[in-house]
Amino acid sequence: MAPNYTDFIDLCTSDESDQGLPARRALQESQPGPRIQRLRSSPALTRQALSKNSPVTTVVPTKSDSRNDQKVRGEATLTSTNPIHRASVKDSHGVGSPAGNPGNFHSTPTQQTPRKIVWTVEKIEDTLREFSYDIGEGAAKVTTHLLQNTWKKMAPAPETYSKKNWFVGMKRTPVEAGSGALKLTLKVRWNQAIRDYYQVIGIMTDKEPVPKYDFHHIEIRKNILSRNTILNFVPHLRDLADEEELKYRRWLENLENMDKTSGLATLTSKEKVNQTCRKERALTLLLYLDSWLDKLSIPNCSKATLSRFMASRTDAISSQQVSTIFGSCNSDTDSPGSVKTVKIFTEAFDRVFDNGDVWNEGAVTLHDVLLLDKSIDSIVDSKKLIKYTPNEAKPIEENITLDTFLETYSLLGCLICFSHSCEHGEYGTDNERKRFSIDVVGGITPLVGRKALQASKVNSSRSQSNNDPWEYEDFRKPCSDECFLKVRLNARVKSWSETEIMLLKAAVTFFCDQDEPIQCITAVATGRPCCDVDRQFHKLGLQLPQQPSRSGESEVKPVHWYDRFKKVLHADWQEQTITHAHHLKDHFDPCSHDGPCTKDNCECARNGLMCERFCRCTVDTCAIKFTGCSCHSQGRTCSSRQKGERPCICIQLNRECDPSLCANCGAADRANPKNAEDDQLFKQGCQNCALQRGKSKTLLVGRSTIEGCGYGLFTAENITQEDFVIEYVGELITQDEGVRREARRGDVFDEEHKSSYLFTLLEQEGVWIDAAIYGNLSRYINHQDDFGKGQGCNITPKIMYVGGEYRIKFSALGNINAGEELFFDYGAEFPNLTKKLLKEQEEQTAGKTEAKKQIKARRNRDEEEVVDVIKKTKGKKRGRKPEKKSFAARLDSDQEAGDDNEALSDEDYGPWKRKHKSEIDVEKCGKKNINSNLRSSTGRSRF
Missing domain, CATH: 2.170.270.10 (SET domain)
Known part of the structure; x- marks a missing residue:
């Protein structure tokens, strides 16, 4: 069982002579006097000698106590009150005021006036440097404790037990003489050497070995989204021979170059080591920071004020993150004196621990330490879940619109699973998360118009509600005894907050097409009675969303290969769309435009795709809107085997039946996880929901x-x-x-x-x-x-x-x-x-390099011919050999060679330099690394 964290802290402040932690605690309770002076040097078990220039690191803080109060000296710039009170001591010969003489104004006070400590950067620096030795002492004590108590622990019990002994009946295979013999040469210093022979015991068995495998896998049920990663750890293959070392190093260089080619921020091996050391050092200092601040007792200087000061001085943190940090680090010390104190402490801290001469690669600043705090790290180092803009921090007095109130929902709310943290979406080239949210289809405003259109159809059948859209008494059922449909509220209630009013407005917008009254829905969200919600409805004068005008819109012409109302495909539909060919799709975002879907304004129609349920278009404005299957209305089951008829339209399009579109075929019940084990349910009805099951x-x-x-x-x-x-x-x-x-x-x-x-x-x-x-x-x-x-x-x-x-x-x-x-x-x-793809890239690079070499060689041959002509010219002295070109001249010649190289034809490059047409198209589209067309739609590489 691992020691308690509190025991570790007590251990760092304990003395070597203590008889264990319980005995020491009992001693403290019985003798509340000052503790024994602690050691100023570390025990022999420390890994490095303690000195003022090289403190030892650990991960356990020391406990703050009164026996180690620091005495600092210097001039006054900041003042603080030391809480230490010293009583006046009198002996039998001392002079004091008589106990019964209250009129004596010259009596000696029983307590001294609290001493004021003046803090400067130099004093705090000296004190922190003394505190840094606590790290080495704590590391020494913890190491000693672990070494002394590790052997006392019991071995961990196995987590699993097998009733069968797999080693029963195993036989050793005899080792043949001379085969696989191992020679050992021993040098004995003494003359009394004993020559003896021992029989080699074979460890081979007649059982078959377990098959080799590469990875332990973690079982998951659905795909998870992963970001692009860099090479963090050097792959270990095996122990390398001397002649294999060079090849292994080149392989590692190629791996790092692949990360750089993909645009990832890479670090060298030395930089990775330094980064790890700095992070470990910062984590260690973070554990000690609270205790050091308590010992110093500097007014207006706490971790909260330091965090607020750090957040306000950092450009890498957005305005919304700064406001979140300010809210989590509650502190009322924002006065100029507090800022001055924090600046002095920050400067002193950086002088001590950001000194590269002392800490080498472990030099860190106070900013680095505070960023690792849990309350700060969860805010600053979180995934990019939202797009921060300069106008995020808005005053409370400003009138908040519906779009502003639901901005987070618009950016983070998933259209597929309706959650804010899911595996849907994608990562861009810069590792920024792109979610499949309402923001993808144009935001809240277009969605409001779509809801208004649906609500107008629902309300058109309610002839009783033409005068007042909130009067539902004739056809709505009350949700409770206090529902507004049964009683009217006359008592006074507490006023509505701005958040509750915005929730009410949002409910009117998004639940206007529901059968349940909006008052009842909002009452659940706000925790108020329906009567109170209904009164607030009328007080605010809310109305149902108005249906957008459709005047001037042309009638949507149907397509010959698809009927969205009968939900069937006709004739040559496979030649008109690639909706079923998922491996050919290159557009996946829903369309968001005004008007009917045509090739002029709709990305789905332009790319040969059918509009999905996530698109902004509706059935009335889109002729290629997918509306699900109609198998149930035709008395059929969703199956690929249909007697004399075409299969289900969902199966034709290589998709499973969607419970939101194919509600009547039974997909909704079969996609419910509660019915996954009901085999009788799946023997009939929809047979096209296996993945959802x-x-x-x-x-x-x-x-x-x-x-x-x-x-x-x-x-x-x-x-x-x-x-x-x-x-x-x-x-x-x-x-x-x-x-x-x-x-x-x-x-x-x-x-x-x-x-x-x-x-x-x-x-x-x-x-x-x-x-x-x-x-x-x-x-x-x-x-x-x-x-x-x-x-x-x-x-x-x-x-x-x-x-x-x-x-x-x-x-x-x-x-x-x-x-x-x-x-x-x-x-x-x-x-x-x-x-193969990597080899083709190397060949293309090598081809360009070889072409440059050929052009250089051709130029050199031309220059040599010119020199020979000069030599043979009559009356001329023997010419010199051409001088070696300067670095700038060589760069110019390489550039000219590159230009000539681009002017050459494919025949000049040879067959290995010629590019395929698909590769040229990929380069035009800006694709990187490899040509995806070489991989088949269902191909899986294994090597």
Whole structure:
């Protein structure tokens, strides 16, 4: 059991002679006098000698006590009151005032006037330098305590127990003479050397070894979004021989260059070490900062005031973050005297701990220390969840509009799952999080207009409410006995706050199309009675949102290949849209424009896509709006097998039925997680919601039937053709990030190493799935080419669109019996796709370099011919050899060579220099690193 943190603090202030912590505490309670003088030098177990120039670091603070009050000297610039009170001591011969003579005005006072300490930068600096020795003493005591008590601890009990002893019946394999013999040469100093022979005991067994594997994976149920990462740790392959060291170093340099090429901020190995040392030093000082401030007792100088001062002087912190820090660090000491005190302490602290001559790479400032505080770090070092603008800090007196009040909801609220912290969205090239929120479709204002249009349709059927939109007594049911539909509130209630009024206005806007009265909905959010909410409605004079005028809009013409009302596809729909071909999509943002959807104003129509439910357009203004399936109204089930009829339109478009659009087909009940284990429910009705159900077949991991492949995935139950098997899940990363990860995981000394867990999800967008660390059992599925070779493929992957996100689904190609291993085809580029792409990049770079060398050689030959002509000219002296060009001249010649190189044709470069047309198109589009078209839509590289 680990020691308590309080015990560590007490240990740092304890004496070596104490009989343990309990005895020392009992001694303190019985003898409240001054403690024994503590050691000024560290014990012998410290890792480095203590000196004023090299304090020792630790992670445990010392306890503040009264026996170590510092005495400082100097001139007066700041004053503070020392809380130490000293009583006047009298002996039998001393002079004092008689106890019964109150009229004696010359009596000796019983207490002295509190002494005022004057603080300057030099005094605080000297005091902090003395305090820094506490770090070394604390480290020494903690180390001594751990070494003395570690052997007393019991060994940790195993977390799992196996009833079967796997080592019973194992037999040692005899070692053959001479095979694998190990010679040991021992040098003995004494002459009495004993020559003896010992039998070698073999440790080999007749049992098969466990298959090798690369990574332990963490089980997840759905894909998680990951940002671009840099090479933080040097990959360890194995112990290197002398001749392999150079090749390994070059490999590490190539990995760092890949990070730089991708635009990531990289650090050298030395810079990484220095950064780690500075962070550890700052964390150590942060633990001691509170106790040091208590010892100093400088007025108006606390961690709160220091944090506020740091936040106000830092440009890297936004205005909203500064206001949040000010709110968390409550302090009323913002006077000029407080600012002066904080400045003096900050300067003294930086003089002591930001001295590079003393602390070397561990020099830190007070700013670095305070940024690591939990209350500050959670605000400053958080993910970029919101876009900060200069006009964020608005005065309270300003009239807040609905858009301003719901700004956070607009920027952070996810359109798919309606949460503020989820795995939907993407990371840009600068690692900035882009969320799939209302802000993507134009913000709150367009959404209000859409809600008004829906509310107008609902209210048109309420003939009783034409005069007053809030009179629902004829057709609404009261929510409680205190509902406004039953009683009227006459008693006085507390006034409404600005926040409650904005909630009321937001409810009118967003719940105007609901059957439940808005008063009842708002009452739940505000905690007020419905009667009070209804009275505030009438007091503010609120009205339902007005339907936007549609005068002047042209009638939407239907398309011949899709009927949005009958929900069917016609004729050559596959040639008119690529909605079903997810690997060809390169546009994913919903459209947000005014008017009907046409190729002139709609990005969806311009890219050959159908408008989804997240787009701003409606069924009335968009002819290509996807409206779900109509299988239930036609008496069919959502299945790919339809007798003599076309399958479900959702299946045709490679998507699962959406409960928001296909409500009547039964997808809503089957997508409910509560019904995931109800097998009887899924035997009928909608059969196109397997990923939303999330229940895979019973699968087991075992040794693969393919030699040398390690583990494989086997089915433990019979699987019928076209049944859902499992989903491929992992980290959602960019294409560049995937190439860098594969390069880091590869073995530079083993080119035949074929192991990868990357899967292309969206080819044109460059989104991959990496299941190396985070994933499920699907990461163990191995590769097979075709039927007819071995067992062949028995499952196939398919990219599906499920409720706004893209996922990979494995289905059975045929009937699979229990016990069979699962295989699928990784793609035409298997097995060394990423290495091929990297090699092509190197060849292109080498081709350009070789072309420059050829041009230089041609220029040198021309110059030599000119020199020969000069030599043979009559009457001329023998010419000199051309002098070596200066550095500037060489730069000019290289530039000219580069210009000539660009003017050459493909024939001049040779076949290895010629570029494919797809590569030229990628360069025009500004793609980086590799050509994504080389990877198939369902290809997964493994090497």
